[in-house]
Amino acid sequence: MLFSIPTTTASTLLTxxxxxxxxxxxxxxAVTPKQIQLKLSVNPPLTASSSSSSSSxxxxxxxxxxxxxxxxxTEPIDRVKRLLHYASLLxxxxxxxxxxxxxxxxxxxxxxxxAHIDEGRKMRFKADSDSEISxxxxxxxxxxxxxxEPEEVLTVERDDLVGMNVGLNNVKARSRINTWxxxxxxxxxxxxxxx
Amino acid sequence: xxxxxxxxxSFKFPTPSxxxxxxxxxxxxxxxxxxxLSSLPVCASTVNEALADxxxxxxxxxxxxxxxxxxxxxxxxxxxxxxxxxxxxSQKPTAVIKALQNYYEGYNSNVHRGIHFLSAxxxxxxxxxxxxxxxxxxxxDSREIVFTRNAxxxxxxxxxxxxxxxxxxxxxxxxxxxxxxSAIVPWQLVAQKVGAVLKFVNLNDxxxxxxxxxxxxxxxxxxxxxxxxxxxVLASVLPIKDIAHWAHDVGAKILVDACQSVPHxxxxxQDLDVDFLVASSHKMCGPTGIGxxxxxxxxxxxxxxxxxxxxxxxDVYLDHxxxxxxxxxxxxxxxAIGEAIGLGAAIDYLSGIGMEAIHEYEVELxxxxxxxxxxxxxxxxxxxxxxxxxxxxxxxxxxxxNLHPTDLATFLDQQHGVAIRSGHHCAQPLHRYLGVNxxxxxxxxxxxxxEDVDNFIHALxxxxxxFNSFK
Numbered sequence: 001m002l003f004s005i006p007t008t009t010a011s012t013l014l015t016x017x018x019x020x021x022x023x024x025x026x027x028x029x030a031v032t033p034k035q036i037q038l039k040l041s042v043n044p045p046l047t048a049s050s051s052s053s054s055s056s057x058x059x060x061x062x063x064x065x066x067x068x069x070x071x072x073x074t075e076p077i078d079r080v081k082r083l084l085h086y087a088s089l090l091x092x093x094x095x096x097x098x099x100x101x102x103x104x105x106x107x108x109x110x111x112x113x114x115a116h117i118d119e120g121r122k123m124r125f126k127a128d129s130d131s132e133i134s135x136x137x138x139x140x141x142x143x144x145x146x147x148x149e150p151e152e153v154l155t156v157e158r159d160d161l162v163g164m165n166v167g168l169n170n171v172k173a174r175s176r177i178n179t180w181x182x183x184x185x186x187x188x189x190x191x192x193x194x195x
Numbered sequence: 196x197x198x199x200x201x202x203x204x205s206f207k208f209p210t211p212s213x214x215x216x217x218x219x220x221x222x223x224x225x226x227x228x229x230x231x232l233s234s235l236p237v238c239a240s241t242v243n244e245a246l247a248d249x250x251x252x253x254x255x256x257x258x259x260x261x262x263x264x265x266x267x268x269x270x271x272x273x274x275x276x277x278x279x280x281x282x283x284x285s286q287k288p289t290a291v292i293k294a295l296q297n298y299y300e301g302y303n304s305n306v307h308r309g310i311h312f313l314s315a316x317x318x319x320x321x322x323x324x325x326x327x328x329x330x331x332x333x334x335x336d337s338r339e340i341v342f343t344r345n346a347x348x349x350x351x352x353x354x355x356x357x358x359x360x361x362x363x364x365x366x367x368x369x370x371x372x373x374x375x376x377s378a379i380v381p382w383q384l385v386a387q388k389v390g391a392v393l394k395f396v397n398l399n400d401x402x403x404x405x406x407x408x409x410x411x412x413x414x415x416x417x418x419x420x421x422x423x424x425x426x427x428v429l430a431s432v433l434p435i436k437d438i439a440h441w442a443h444d445v446g447a448k449i450l451v452d453a454c455q456s457v458p459h460x461x462x463x464x465q466d467l468d469v470d471f472l473v474a475s476s477h478k479m480c481g482p483t484g485i486g487x488x489x490x491x492x493x494x495x496x497x498x499x500x501x502x503x504x505x506x507x508x509x510d511v512y513l514d515h516x517x518x519x520x521x522x523x524x525x526x527x528x529x530x531a532i533g534e535a536i537g538l539g540a541a542i543d544y545l546s547g548i549g550m551e552a553i554h555e556y557e558v559e560l561x562x563x564x565x566x567x568x569x570x571x572x573x574x575x576x577x578x579x580x581x582x583x584x585x586x587x588x589x590x591x592x593x594x595x596x597n598l599h600p601t602d603l604a605t606f607l608d609q610q611h612g613v614a615i616r617s618g619h620h621c622a623q624p625l626h627r628y629l630g631v632n633x634x635x636x637x638x639x640x641x642x643x644x645x646e647d648v649d650n651f652i653h654a655l656x657x658x659x660x661x662f663n664s665f666k
Binding site: 076077080081084085087088108109110130131132133134 | 617
């Protein structure tokens with residue numbers, strides 16, 4: 001079930017679908033459907049349509065955007081929900097692209113990433129995964145880097161997006177469960193290789 | 196729905212601070228309707244005179260042992276920890292933690308070499324731990340126990356030492372598709388060197404290794420059969436005694452990966468008549484960094500060294516060396532002394548409860564887990580269904596349709612503090628065979644309770660609802 005985010009205002013109320021009645025997230029407290037105050041930076045809020053006009057806004061701006069968006073979601077479950085929303089926006093990869101050569105190594109889920117450099121010397125990325133949460137990461141990364149200049153991709157530090165790492169905030173080390181980092185590294189490596 | 200509950204065992208813990216003894220109830224197993232069960236899983240029975248109230252029910256094994264495991268009493272991500280990832284590693288009772296601490300505080304010293312008091316004490320305790328392992332698996336001689344870093348190293352030891360010197364081109368090694376990577380990869384490496392061939396037994400319709408196919412694969416070309424005792428994914432148990440018999444009939448050896456059996460049930464190597472058996476301490480309430488290889492003494496005596504260094508030698512010259520007898524021959528360098536002693540303490544602890552009691556409890560709780568999991572819509576649990584004939588291990592690997600196990604496990608952890616595992620559980624060939632990339636796995640140990648299972652199932656339903664609401 002998808003829901004849309006109004007495009008024009010700087011701060012919006014995001015109403016989430018109400019979960020089924022026996023939804024209780026913690027042993028001691030029941031979670032009720034929340035209305036989330038979406039605090040954004042000055043840049044326009046995130047939408048599917050904005051993903052194509054990326055390069056004019058710059059990777060750093062989008063990074064700040066995402067970082068503050070996720071930082072405003074103090075409950076981890078809200079970060080999960082946001083990622084699942086973004087997962088639903090991710091266009092699926094062609095079956096022909098889901099091959100071993102495109103697998104992002106080091107992930108416990110299956111993630112594929114395809115990168116090429118276009119005529120305007122901009123990096124183009126596509127990604128997909130068999131896990132919804134990983135798809136959400138993929139969408140964010142593609143949104144940030146698709147259409148960016150190679151140098152911009154290479155200057156981003158992974159620590160800048162630690163807040164997005166759902167449920168695995170404490171795992172700073174490179175490991176199989178750090179899909180987020182692994183895809184990010186793969187994109188940077190692909191960029192490095194292409195230039 | 197009724198459940199058959201085990202009678203409460205009598206268990207005394209040898210460590211002074213845990214000398215609790217709970218008198219065995221005199222009744223046999225009693226059928227108790229679930230509706231009557233309150234928060235305490237019960238073993239209703241005749242009254243122990245120490246308890247005044249005849250309706251007070253005695254705690255289950257899980258409830259009575261939980262207090263011994265400090266790590267279980269914590270919150271993660273705002274929820275009480277529900278640790279059900281025991282097939283990955285087990286938690287340690289205070290007795291084991293104390294044993295390690297006592298070692299380092301009281302008598303840490305290098306073993307086998309020194310003359311002084313501390314060294315003598317350390318050596319005694321280290322060798323005493325070896326004898327405890329021997330007794331635990333009913334080996335005939337403590338020289339048949341080689342301490343290694345873990346079961347993986349133990350299998351590598353057999354592959355490189357026995358394998359390299361006994362396998363010829365065209366020789367066959369039989370495994371199943373359900374083997375752990377640690378049982379497969381060392382043999383791939385060695386087979387490549389010697390020109391041997393690996394053959395794999397598939398699963399049957401019950402998702403259990405096909406024993407008929409195993410029998411067919413056995414031939415005079417077979418030199419060794421490498422199989423698990425209990426599968427860490429399927430929860431199935433192989434008939435090791437029979438397999439050993441058939442292997443010996445064709446002149447082959449048998450190596451048993453007992454990582455998921457030794458911690459959970461009585462394993463008698465003489466009764467099973469296996470040639471090699473491996474297990475890891477960390478899955479049986481002992482520390483990490485120590486495991487063991489059991490090998491028949493005549494076999495070990497015929498094997499060349501694996502790792503070279505101190506302790507495994509007899510005399511060392513510049514151009515050659517002579518080697519020690521087993522087990523020293525296979526224990527190069529300073530061992531994990533404290534850890535071996537910790538393993539000994541773990542064996543004492545487990546023996547105090549009794550492996551039969553542990554197994555009985557786990558069969559019950561494992562069946563309960565399986566049955567409750569079936570309440571989750573669109574779930575598939577791998578391995579055979581439990582029955583009178585089929586006693587599953589107390590673990591369930593499963594998939595829920597349209598829900599990636601990693602997403603599931605992440606949510607369970609994040610929102611409910613439930614620790615399960617997701618991935619291929621070091622069994623990629625098995626997952627490929629089953630046609631999936633990954634699965635989720637919940638695995639219990641004797642300190643888990645019915646409440647742990649209930650909390651997990653509740654959390655799982657919540658997780659499934661959450662992800663369904665996004666479709």
